[in-house]
Amino acid sequence: MATLPQRIVILTGAGISAESGLGTFRDKDGLWTKVRLEDVATPEGFARDPDYVLDFHNERRLIVRDAVPNAAHHALARLEQFWPGEVLVVTQNVDGLHEKAGTRNLIHMHGETGKVRCNICADVRPWDEDITTGLHCPNCGTVGQLRPDVVWFGEIPYHMERIHDALAACDLFVSIGTSGVVYPAAGFVAQVRMKKRAHTVELNLEPSDGASMFAEQVNGPASRIVPEFVDRLIERLS
Secondary structure: OOOOOOEEEEEEOHHHOHHHOOOOOOOOOOHHHOOOHHHHOOHHHHHHOHHHHHHHHHHHHHHHHHOOOOHHHHHHHHHHHHOOOEEEEEEOOOOOHHHHHOOOOEEEOOEEEEEEEEOOOOOEEEOOOOOOOOOEOOOOOOEOOEEEEEOOOOOOOOOHHHHHHHHHHOOEEEEEOOOOOOOOHHHHHHHHHOOOOOEEEEEEOOOOOOHHHOOEEEEOOHHHHHHHHHHHHHHOOO
């Protein structure tokens, strides 16, 4: 990067939160090796056995609620605070750790575990209690149709138009802690590469499936390599 980027887009996945005690999904010991995603993370699974799905997400909510940000989350919040241009974090994570660290310009493309949504009226609101099939929707009154405000497999992620606009305008795209196999996020780097002036960087514990698409790759624990990367960027301001 010869010049300072004016618009930075940062994509984050489960790998940035792993060192906060939140397991990843697709590694050899990831969550999808312990439960079938078809059973707990699809609309069909919810229709088939809503109690089982809600119990799974209620347990996840408790785990997430007690988690604290690590050095990687704090580094991104620091970058947003000090960078003179725009820094947008687009996260696949539903854990809320970016907000806890202080990031404000943030898109949750897969929703948030701390919110609830009604399948009937689409009302979304903060929610910190267990979700059960006996609850009424606070908005429309329907019973048994409340679910976590989390995008399941087969559903369209949130805010895609805003994300595509940001990718089209960015000078620097950074992917952190992603597997490179879940679309549409896995295709973001290809979209950015269409702009020859945009630099692309992958920061990951190990090379992702899409690592070859990036102009620059750094491997290692997120709590080390993300702060180092942010420090290098901020040092260019002086």
